[in-house]
Amino acid sequence: xxxxxxLLVDDEARFVETLSKRLTARGYDVEGALSGPEALARLGAxxxxxxLLDVWMPGMDGxxxxxxxxxxxxxxRVVLVSGxxxxxxxxxxxxxxxxxxxxxPVEIEDVMAKVEEAFEKKRIEETDETE
Amino acid sequence: MKDTRASNLWKPDAPPNERLAVWALVVPPxxxxxxxxxxxxxAAPAADRTAALIIVACATSVAVAAAVSVRVVRHMRAxxxxxxxxxxxxxxxxxxASLGEASCSIAHDLNNPLAIMNExxxxxxxxxxxxxTDEEVxxxxxxxxxxxxxxxxxxxxxxxxxxxxxxxxxxxxxxxxEINRLLTKTLYLVETELVATGVHVVxxxxxxxxxxxxxxxxxxxxxxxxxxxxxxxxxxxxxTLAITTARIGDTVRITIADSGPGIRSELMDxxxxxFFTTKGEEHGNGLGLTISxxxxxxxxxxxxxxxxxxxxxxxHVTLPIARSLARPTHIEDAE
Numbered sequence: 093x094x095x096x097x098x099l100l101v102d103d104e105a106r107f108v109e110t111l112s113k114r115l116t117a118r119g120y121d122v123e124g125a126l127s128g129p130e131a132l133a134r135l136g137a138x139x140x141x142x143x144l145l146d147v148w149m150p151g152m153d154g155x156x157x158x159x160x161x162x163x164x165x166x167x168x169r170v171v172l173v174s175g176x177x178x179x180x181x182x183x184x185x186x187x188x189x190x191x192x193x194x195x196x197p198v199e200i201e202d203v204m205a206k207v208e209e210a211f212e213k214k215r216i217e218e219t220d221e222t223e
Numbered sequence: 224m225k226d227t228r229a230s231n232l233w234k235p236d237a238p239p240n241e242r243l244a245v246w247a248l249v250v251p252p253x254x255x256x257x258x259x260x261x262x263x264x265x266a267a268p269a270a271d272r273t274a275a276l277i278i279v280a281c282a283t284s285v286a287v288a289a290a291v292s293v294r295v296v297r298h299m300r301a302x303x304x305x306x307x308x309x310x311x312x313x314x315x316x317x318x319x320a321s322l323g324e325a326s327c328s329i330a331h332d333l334n335n336p337l338a339i340m341n342e343x344x345x346x347x348x349x350x351x352x353x354x355x356t357d358e359e360v361x362x363x364x365x366x367x368x369x370x371x372x373x374x375x376x377x378x379x380x381x382x383x384x385x386x387x388x389x390x391x392x393x394x395x396x397x398x399x400x401e402i403n404r405l406l407t408k409t410l411y412l413v414e415t416e417l418v419a420t421g422v423h424v425v426x427x428x429x430x431x432x433x434x435x436x437x438x439x440x441x442x443x444x445x446x447x448x449x450x451x452x453x454x455x456x457x458x459x460x461x462x463t464l465a466i467t468t469a470r471i472g473d474t475v476r477i478t479i480a481d482s483g484p485g486i487r488s489e490l491m492d493x494x495x496x497x498f499f500t501t502k503g504e505e506h507g508n509g510l511g512l513t514i515s516x517x518x519x520x521x522x523x524x525x526x527x528x529x530x531x532x533x534x535x536x537x538x539h540v541t542l543p544i545a546r547s548l549a550r551p552t553h554i555e556d557a558e
Contacts, residue, residue, distance in 0.1 A: 107339050110368070
């Protein structure tokens with residue numbers, strides 16, 4: 093379960109900070125980004141396995157960031173996080189290639205379960221490709 | 224090139240009732256004139272005959288036109304009543320829709336501080352369950368998390384306060400409305416969209432602005448429609464939403480201007496038409512401006528549009544000031 097390289101993207105700085113601390117304490121390799129462009133810059137600088145991505149952010153919104161991630165880093169799995177229980181955004185996100193969807197406030201166990209699932213999918217995909 | 228148009232109520236291209244009224248005035252005198260000319264040919268001197276014919280023709284024409292007019296007026300009134308009922312019902316439904324949108328935005332606004340508090344409390348539990356023995360670090364972490372929870376409670380309290388100021392609006396159709404306060408409150412409803420679209424607001428509100436007569440709920444709908452249109456015009460590119468109020472003679476003028484691409488001049492005459500939309504069926508029903516104009520006109524006001532292709536559009540809502548200029552009592556002080 094450990095060693096998953098995780099990028100946490102949300103414009104709420106304190107949310108990123110505290111969730112990062114909690115996930116780091118649970119053995120994940122976590123970095124945070126406070127905007128879409130920052131997330132893309134971090135993804136370009138080093139590899140990540142899973143991105144936890146806020147849907148509703150000022151400037152470049154989450155779905156736009158998702159499109160860019162899918163285009164530039166297709167092997168990275170994206171789990172969307174939203175404060176808005178809008179099924180439309182979830183459906184649109186999955187259509188655009190997100191692996192899963194979480195609603196705020198999130199329980200740490202749910203975050204870990206979704207991250208593990210996404211990481212597992214990525215691992216299987218990579219194994220299939222090398223075979 | 225700047226294009227300025229005044230509003231006009233939607234009219235179908237060739238109203239059949241008006242055409243009928245014109246025919247009623249023109250056809251009968253001609254028919255009567257020809258008929259009488261044939262029947263009386265040779266019976267009287269030409270001059271007398273012509274004079275008599277004109278009188279008979281005119282009298283017939285007036286009688287027929289009057290009969291037709293009564294029917295036309297009755298029919299037009301019925302059509303107007305149907306239109307009013309439709310617009311009223313639509314205004315009611317779109318008010319519900321904007322409440323729905325507002326609750327979506329409130330849910331998002333509330334879930335963010337809740338998510339932070341959830342993490343802080345989780346972190347406190349982690350610290351309590353942990354084996355970290357550095358007391359000083361643990362104490363600092365505790366203090367920081369508790370402080371953060373207090374900050375987020377403040378955010379929730381602010382959201383609750385805002386919601387209360389909306390619901391305090393009474394729904395009576397008459398009364399006095401203080402436009403500057405209504406504008407500020409309406410801006411709350413689009414705040415999340417403002418942040419999401421990267422639009423910043425510039426307000427020039429006349430502090431001496433007198434109240435206008437009208438229902439705050441229906442006027443808020445007009446302002447909300449115009450603000451949403453302005454935001455849609457700047458979607459994806461950001462820009463400035465300029466809100467200005469001023470007293471002009473015995474009227475109050477509210478201007479809501481965007482820095483979007485402007486309205487193409489060939490579309491200017493059509494923007495108030497029902498079901499006319501440039502947003503695509505999924506995003507617009509084409510009734511926002513129609514209803515806004517209808518509400519404004521019912522309050523004795525008008526909406527004028529100015530648009531400069533490439534640098535934005537401005538919608539001016541002009542409303543008569545309240546007859547009695549006593550300070551309004553039904554909008555609570557939001558500040």
